[in-house]
């Protein structure tokens with residue numbers, strides 16, 4: 001069985017973070033493992049609190065995973081401070097981790113900040129240069145590229161700038177654009193667009209976590225990046241269309257809408 005590791009924060013409401021990652025990896029038929037960076041007290045209406053783990057304890061979790069069941073792919077989600085980011089960079093390098101998907105989580109769907117300024121700098125310097133693909137939304141891509149994004153041409157320019165500066169492929173997500181939910185994969189070989197019509201729903205809690213975990217699962221199974229993104233886009237679209245309606249705020253997706261192979 002192929003294996004994947006998520007390094008991310010816990011979401012008590014189960015829609016984002018570690019919980020979304022494990023559900024997604026399981027739906028893909030991949031064995032999921034986790035290294036928790038922080039506990040959050042949150043639900044569909046917002047984040048009530050964040051409790052970060054000490055960096056040494058994150059290091060212990062990573063040692064336990066890598067010395068026993070080395071993952072075929074790794075996904076990195078919410079990492080809220082510089083010390084935790086440095087720990088991850090050191091451990092991934094020590095164990096020669098491959099197929100690394102970095103979701104640069106900065107703000108939750110609800111608007112709560114899940115990162116800090118020094119964490120963003122560390123993310124750029126320590127994690128971006130070593131990941132296979134980074135998956136920013138429009139806001140995060142503006143921060144990473146230093147460019148304003150208002151059109152599809154802007155999306156191509158910002159992705160090209162991130163690829164040029166850090167050397168990793170970029171999947172720029174269009175979930176927050178005003179038109180269709182079209183995502184752009186930018187690699188050395190050039191741009192590829194992945195189209196999806198916009199689904200009218202308030203229930204988008206965890207879309208970013210889910211997409212990056214689906215890509216990670218597909219890489220673990222041996223698919224190339226292009227195919228991994230194509231399949232992950234089908235999965236996220238299906239999970240949104242399944243139209244789960246839980247909670248009073250921005251609700252979670254139905255990550256079990258299909259069994260492995262149906263997306």
Ligand SMILES: Nc1ncnc2c1ncn2[C@@H]1O[C@H](COP(=O)(O)OP(=O)(O)OP(=O)(O)O)[C@@H](O)[C@H]1O
Pocket residue numbers: 107108109136137138173174175176181182183196197198199200201204205206207208209211233236237240
């Ligand atoms: N309303 C929607 N209809 C169709 N696809 C969507 C919609 N919202 C988001 N997506 C898709 O979900 C994935 C995640 O994109 P998004 O830009 O929302 O990421 P994010 O901001 O990191 O996630 P989140 O909104 O959970 O923080 C992308 O593939 C995006 O195109």
Ligand SMILES: Cc1ncc(COP(=O)(O)O)c(N)n1
Pocket residue numbers: 008009010011016017018040077078105107108109110114204205206207208209
């Ligand atoms: C622990 C954790 N990690 C990530 C997110 C971002 O997910 P979203 O932006 O989809 O709410 C979150 N809300 N909580």
